[in-house]
Amino acid sequence: MKVIDIIDKAKSTVFSFELLPPLKGNDTGRMYQTIESLTDFDPKYINITTHRDELEFKEMEDGTIVKRTVRKRPGTVAIAADIQHKYGIPVVPHILCGGFTKSETEHVLIDLNFLGIENVLALRGDGVKNQHVFKPDPNGHANANELVGQIKDLQKGKYLEPDLKNNTPLDFCIGVAGYPEKHFESPNLDMDLQYLKQKVDTGADYIVTQMFFDNQIYYDFVKKCRDIGITVPIIPGIKPINLKNQLTVLPKIFSIDLPGELANELAKCKNNEEAKRVGTEWAIFQSKDLVANNAPSLHIYTYGIGDNVSEIIKAAF
Ligand code: FAD
Numbered sequence: 012m013k014v015i016d017i018i019d020k021a022k023s024t025v026f027s028f029e030l031l032p033p034l035k036g037n038d039t040g041r042m043y044q045t046i047e048s049l050t051d052f053d054p055k056y057i058n059i060t061t062h063r064d065e066l067e068f069k070e071m072e073d074g075t076i077v078k079r080t081v082r083k084r085p086g087t088v089a090i091a092a093d094i095q096h097k098y099g100i101p102v103v104p105h106i107l108c109g110g111f112t113k114s115e116t117e118h119v120l121i122d123l124n125f126l127g128i129e130n131v132l133a134l135r136g137d138g139v140k141n142q143h144v145f146k147p148d149p150n151g152h153a154n155a156n157e158l159v160g161q162i163k164d165l166q167k168g169k170y171l172e173p174d175l176k177n178n179t180p181l182d183f184c185i186g187v188a189g190y191p192e193k194h195f196e197s198p199n200l201d202m203d204l205q206y207l208k209q210k211v212d213t214g215a216d217y218i219v220t221q222m223f224f225d226n227q228i229y230y231d232f233v234k235k236c237r238d239i240g241i242t243v244p245i246i247p248g249i250k251p252i253n254l255k256n257q258l259t260v261l262p263k264i265f266s267i268d269l270p271g272e273l274a275n276e277l278a279k280c281k282n283n284e285e286a287k288r289v290g291t292e293w294a295i296f297q298s299k300d301l302v303a304n305n306a307p308s309l310h311i312y313t314y315g316i317g318d319n320v321s322e323i324i325k326a327a328f
Contacts, residue, residue, distance in 0.1 A: 013129050014056055014101070014217060018246075023302070026052060028313045029058040029313060031059075032084045044317065046317075057100055060084070061106065063107055067079050092126040095127065106134065110148060111151055113150055117171050132219065133162060156206065159185055168180040186217050189207050189218040189219070191221065195266035218243060220247050224250075226247075246306070247309060250311075251294035252293065253291075287319060291323060295326040299327050
């Protein structure tokens with residue numbers, strides 16, 4: 012089922028969560044434990060992240076430096092298909108511009124269609140580590156809007172090869188990312204919102220937000236979107252803090268602010284256990300308020316941890 016149909020049919024807020032594929036070398040056991048700890052709470056769909064190749068520089072015993080390309084978390088398509096077929100829960104694999112050619116993207120979308128997957132989250136991705144600016148693949152897309160355009164073309168049966176015959180349309184429901192505190196590269200929120208509108212005008216069905224810790228920032232963002240004519244559902248992203256160092260790591264990585272009250276409570280924590288308690292309580296507080304204010308869905312960033320998420324969902328719904 013498509014995410015947009017799930018949201019349209021729902022009478023109240025639904026719940027979904029985001030998972031990372033296992034690190035290369037690991038099996039899927041832990042990931043399935045996380046899913047199984049949450050299936051009782053009726054998640055309506057599950058997002059699966061995608062990770063591009065990274066460059067690594069390794070010093071060898073003779074002192075030479077070897078450059079190598081690694082993909083730390085392969086397997087998104089296979090895992091997405093397995094989850095959907097095993098649990099009967101629709102999945103939303105993430106599709107990236109960065110590190111992929113248009114042709115590779117087309118092949119992934121064909122595979123997803125063959126596997127019965129109807130949803131994707133279309134993202135640009137970040138530059139490779141140590142690269143200050145995002146560089147698209149020479150035969151890839153420069154931004155998520157172009158990627159949405161390719162997916163929409165396939166919906167009309169328009170593949171990359173112009174002379175292809177028997178063009179089966181590939182019909183995906185498309186989500187895109189939005190940034191209530193603006194994307195870190197954007198000169199200002201208004202400009203970022205114009206590019207967000209461009210993705211929606213090209214064909215995105217809904218928006219999922221970057222994590223935020225002050226609901227007022229989300230409500231203001233939704234209002235600004237509506238003011239410029241963005242009418243699609245805007246799904247709030249909630250990240251339950253579970254480590255003490257996230258007090259400084261999350262603002263650095265995601266260019267977001269932590270409200271004073273939350274930051275002060277985390278700063279007082281003596282260990283990760285205490286930080287996880289503070290983070291869980293804060294996520295419950297945020298989630299209850301979002302449900303009360305009829306957010307279409309809660310998108311919980313689990314990063315592979317299920318116990319705090321089940322507590323949040325139990326309390327919020
Ligand atoms: P875009 O929409 O392309 O925007 C990127 C920047 O370019 C913005 O500053 C925007 O204002 C600007 N811009 C957009 N269009 C134009 C244009 N036409 N001309 C000029 N400037 C433009 N990353 C991963 O690697 N894997 C994941 O699985 C993943 N999942 C995510 C899930 C969610 C819900 C979110 C919010 C983010 C996720 N990310 C993931 C991170 C994301 O890839 C990065 O934040 C990335 O830097 C931006 O992606 P985007 O799709 O928002 O890009």
